[in-house]
Amino acid sequence: MNNEKSEANQMGVMEKKEALETFFSPFLEAAKLGICEIVNEILNVDFYAFTYRYKDNDHGLLHMAILHRQERIFKIVKERNVYLHTWKGVSKGRKTDNLLHLAGQLAASSQVSGAALQMQRELQWFKAVESYVHPSLQEQRNKNNKTLREVFTEEHKELVEQGEKWMKGTAASYSVVAALIITIVFTAAFAVPGDNNNDGIPNFLHDIAFIVFVISDVLALFSSTASVLMFLAILTSRYSEDDFLVSLPRKLIIGLIALFFSIASMMAAFGATLYTFLFHSWNWTIVPILLLGCFPVTLFAILQFPLLVEIFFSTYRPSIPTTPNE
Known part of the structure; x- marks a missing residue:
């Protein structure tokens, strides 16, 4: 036996x-x-x-x-219940690189575009591993006597600077466009189509096209102002490491959506104005002009929508599991 x-x-x-x-x-x-x-x-x-x-x-x-x-691979480990706290390096007294120190190291990535989004990705990885490992690992120092946060800050110092430069450049470019729209729609608000009568009342006050013009102009003014404020908030941000996780991407998302809405509203106001002037004798020109008016809106959507989608999913639907019970 x-x-x-x-x-x-x-x-x-x-x-x-x-x-x-x-x-x-x-x-x-x-x-x-x-x-x-x-x-x-x-x-x-x-x-x-x-x-x-x-x-x-x-x-x-x-x-x-x-x-x-x-x-x-990280998801496979999580699904198979191979918990990180069972791995080597849980001793508080031992100075060695544990899993969190590895998460704090900068890694080259081709999965995202732009330094700001890469910094966001690095933070998501760090937070995911931090929430998943044994608490004793979070205060452990490595062989260079550095905590995990010190390792992360040192490794990502240059990436933070690049992300700040990218964010400021992007916000500055968009804010110029938004400020230009504010100028146009604000001026248009006082240049009423069809002029006013002797009592100062617009001649086309009760026309549907005039009502569309007023509503579109107001919406364009408010949305472009909101986008400028969002981009200004990005330009004046502290640019700490954690700002790249949610705060800065969220401001950029709101600013981009507001800017797109302002462009669409401005073109709607422009189309309503043309209709007011031309529907009597030149109505055959309305359709081609309106189609041309849709061109900049469509072009903006095609060029900027991929960036907006990437930022949105990276911020609100990250593919990295963040909690043990997720």
Whole structure:
């Protein structure tokens, strides 16, 4: 009986060694590159593959996912309940790079465009890992006696400066357009189509086109003013690290939406004015002019909508899991 148990144990050790020799390199390389299909298949064959580690730096599955920002691998670990607090480095007294220090290191990313969005992505990764690991890791210092926040600040100092420059340049460009729209629609409000009668009342006061003009002009003025205020808030922001997480992207989203709405309202006011002047004798010109009026609105939407969508989903629907129970 004892011989049978001994032989079974030897067979188990041999199988583990064979699995390690077979799956070690493909498993960790797939984790590094974000090939979740290979990682899943190997974990299905050998669940304890998550314990595989490189000898030189002691990095394993989670380390690869965090260091190379592979969110799909991170989700696999979360779904399989491989909790980060069970990993090496939970000792408070031990000065070594833990998972949070790895999350604090700057990683090159091609998943987002622009320094500001990359900084937002880095913060999302840091917050996700911070909320997921054992609390004892959050105060641990590394071999250079630096806390995780100090590592993050030092690594991302240049990226913060680049993100600030990108945000200010973008906000300044949009604010010029918004200020120009304010000037146009404010002037148009006092240049009433069709002039006024002797009592100072607009001649086309009760025409539908005139009502459309007034409403569109007012909406254009208010929305362009709101967009200028949003862009001004971006220009005068403190630009701390955490501002890139939600505050600055949210202001940019609101400013872009308000700017688009102001452009559309301005063109609607322009179309209503033309209709007021031309519908009696030149009504055949109304349709082509209105179509031309839609051209700048459509062009703005085509050029700026992808950026707006990217910022919106990156801010409000991040693909990185942020809580253990998510």
